[in-house]
Amino acid sequence: MLAALASTHSRAQSPMPPQAPGLPVAPPATQQEPQTQYPFPLAPGPERPTTPAAVTVILDPAHGGADSGAHGDPAEEGAVEKDLVLAIALTMRRELERQGVRVVLTRQSDTAVSINDRAAVANGLGAGFFVSLHVGSTGEANTAATYSFGASHGGAPPAFVPRPPGIGAVRWDDAQAAYLVASRRLAELVQVELAQKLPRSTDVPQFAEVRQLRVVAHPAVAIELSRVAEENPAGLEKTAAPLAAALVRAIAAYRQPPEGKP
Numbered sequence: 131m132l133a134a135l136a137s138t139h140s141r142a143q144s145p146m147p148p149q150a151p152g153l154p155v156a157p158p159a160t161q162q163e164p165q166t167q168y169p170f171p172l173a174p175g176p177e178r179p180t181t182p183a184a185v186t187v188i189l190d191p192a193h194g195g196a197d198s199g200a201h202g203d204p205a206e207e208g209a210v211e212k213d214l215v216l217a218i219a220l221t222m223r224r225e226l227e228r229q230g231v232r233v234v235l236t237r238q239s240d241t242a243v244s245i246n247d248r249a250a251v252a253n254g255l256g257a258g259f260f261v262s263l264h265v266g267s268t269g270e271a272n273t274a275a276t277y278s279f280g281a282s283h284g285g286a287p288p289a290f291v292p293r294p295p296g297i298g299a300v301r302w303d304d305a306q307a308a309y310l311v312a313s314r315r316l317a318e319l320v321q322v323e324l325a326q327k328l329p330r331s332t333d334v335p336q337f338a339e340v341r342q343l344r345v346v347a348h349p350a351v352a353i354e355l356s357r358v359a360e361e362n363p364a365g366l367e368k369t370a371a372p373l374a375a376a377l378v379r380a381i382a383a384y385r386q387p388p389e390g391k392p
Contacts (some may be wrong), residue, residue, distance in 0.1 A: 131192075131211060132264050132277065132338055132354050144272055156275050158237075163304035184232040185381055189222060190252065190342065191215040191235070195242025200267035200358040212240065214366055215263040218355075219253040221370035222263075222377075229378055249345040251365055259316065260350035262342050265366060269356030273331040274324045274369070277352040278317040279306050279344050280337035286310055287339055303346040312349040319383050320351055323376035328369070349384070 192215050193199035199211030216237070223233040234255065236248040253259050269275070281287040290307065306313065317335035325333040335351075343350045353373065355366055 131267055133339055133350060134193075148291050154253075178211070184230050185385075186232045186255060187226055187377065187381070188234045188236065188255065188258055188321070188348070189219045189261045190260065190262040191219040191237055192246055192262055192342075193377050194240055197242060200265055201238060202359045205306065209360075211267075211358050213266045214265050214355075214358065216240065217367045218370040218373065219263055222374045223369065224380065225374035245342055246346060248342065249305070252350075253302070253305065253347045254344075255348075256325075258348050259384075260346045260348045261377065262345070262352040263351060264354040265358045266353075266354045266356050267358055269354075270330055271356060271360055272328055273329050273330065273356045274373070275356075276317045276321040276324060276335040276353050277340060277343070277354070278310070278313040278335060278336040279341060279350065280310065280314070282337055284337055290344070296303070298389065302345040303341075305342050306350060307317045309347065309349050313343070313351060315348045316352045316380065316384055319380035320353065320376060323380050325352070325375075327372035329374050 191212070194211035195212075197212065199215070200212070202209040212274065213346070216239075220238075223235065226233050228392070234251065236251050237243045248361075252258070265356070269270045279286075286307070290304075308358060321335040322333050338352065340352055343352060355369060358366075
């Protein structure tokens with residue numbers, strides 16, 4: 131559930147974890163990412179090994195261990211968010227790898243992984259796309275919402291002040307500063323695709339001050355499915371394949387050069 135991970139405006143910035151891999155200085159927020167082209171098929175193809183040239187997706191199944199996330203009906207031993215998102219992430223990995231995407235998981239079992247450790251996994255990689263997976267306790271059934279980091283009215287919250295470029299290492303709480311525009315664009319493309327796969331979903335993404343997104347130095351989004359309290363919440367696991375397909379198409383569109391440029 132995203133609400134449990136939201137940051138506040140007044141929280142002081144935390145220093146870079148001492149044992150985490152070094153985070154390179156982020157480019158200015160106005161600088162666009164290089165439009166590197168990858169061999170990236172849209173339609174499912176034959177199974178093939180992932181290559182170093184493949185697009186990298188970091189899948190982040192939320193919660194884990196003692197942190198269960200949202201619960202279904204406890205009286206009926208309802209579903210638990212941490213289990214659902216892990217099952218969805220594992221299936222998504224298989225679907226994405228089928229299409230030549232390199233996939234990295236922030237957790238692969240029911241273990242507790244801190245936000246900083248998840249960020250260490252992501253920020254230790256080269257270029258990639260970070261996707262945090264959640265299941266909400268509310269919302270209309272069979273819908274999905276995509277979030278990028280920012281205040282509800284859009285853009286960065288007042289407390290989010292990125293450091294100028296060229297001044298040493300960037301604090302992890304500023305890691306997303308240079309990717310706000312890129313993340314919003316990715317969120318828009320993902321939500322459009324999700325609205326086609328899950329027609330009750332809106333085609334407009336949302337903003338949320340989710341710290342898990344704030345500390346990631348990649349285009350980063352959170353996807354929240356609805357909802358954990360369904361009569362058959364295990365059916366949510368079947369959304370993994372449509373989610374993977376939506377993500378593939380969104381990233382392919384993201385990687386297209388702007389109109390008028392080769």
